[in-house]
Amino acid sequence: MRATPLAVTALAAALLLTACDSGGSDDSNGTGKGGDACGIDQLGVEVGPANAAPAAGDTGNIPVSVTNQSSPCALDGFPGIELNAGDKSATVPAADGAKPEKLTLAKGDSVTFTLTYVRGGTSGAESLAAKTLRISMPGAGDDEKSFPWTYGPVALKGGEPDASVGPFTHAGD
Template sequence: MRVIPLTVTALAAALALTACDSGGSGTNSKNGSACEIGKVSVQVGPASVAPAAGDTGEVPVSLTNQSAPCTLDGFPGVTLKAGGTSATVPAQSGAKTGRLKLAKGDSATFSISYVRGKDGDKASLAATSLTVSLPGGDATQSFPWKYGAVAGKGGSAENPNATVSTFQQAGD
């Protein structure tokens, strides 16, 4: 008679383990979907502008969720543009990102740190606009860049001396 209780116990354990499998990974509807650029309001600045070539400036970017709960999972995408030149701004070295869930009305921020370049120097990117995208989406939103030229690394304007921080919860 001992065989039946062991079989039932083994079957129950197998069913319990199967029930724990979510069947996939990534952001799902239970945890909220990825935040979309068209469903959040985005504000750039006010900035701490680098006053002269070689100085460092910081441009805060704030976003507020205007829709259903969503998740920011990764770094923001930032591109600086000058005429026909586009330069992607990399994430801060050593920065780690986590998941940040935003309910409707919740806000988050990130910062763009940059080194001011010399105006008219071929090793500086004379940026005129900034494009922002959110992780998990292809949509972008553009804003004017009015903080001066951005120094290039290694003498290349297409490799800006700038970085993007992780998302941080804003507000209460």
């Protein structure tokens, strides 16, 4: 009879489709599912070298490299970025239209993200005289690392930094 081979074929197709999970990253490029959130204390973080904005109104880009120095962990979301000017601090938002991808890092794996900013003037309410860059990892609580900000004042737009942070990508992508 013809019904049995058709039923077997349909079942095989259904099982094959079930095995193809489109809801996450694949393991072909070192990413995958699972793992606890990467804590900043288990990561080596290097800021720069930067393509700093030379004058007010110019745009600068600061690459940040992150390397897992411990057991496998996951990055799911955007890095947390805060610029601190001593008496004032501001959170840098994610880049418009950017979509983060969940990445799992094995020990020794590296990823990067880019912080883009517009340089502000040397004084006034339209600039944040940032002194410190604070970086935290998504899903890892309040842990953060601080780095000196040596790229000049950051322009403000509506009281918020004219800056954005991009998603994590594997180093070399």
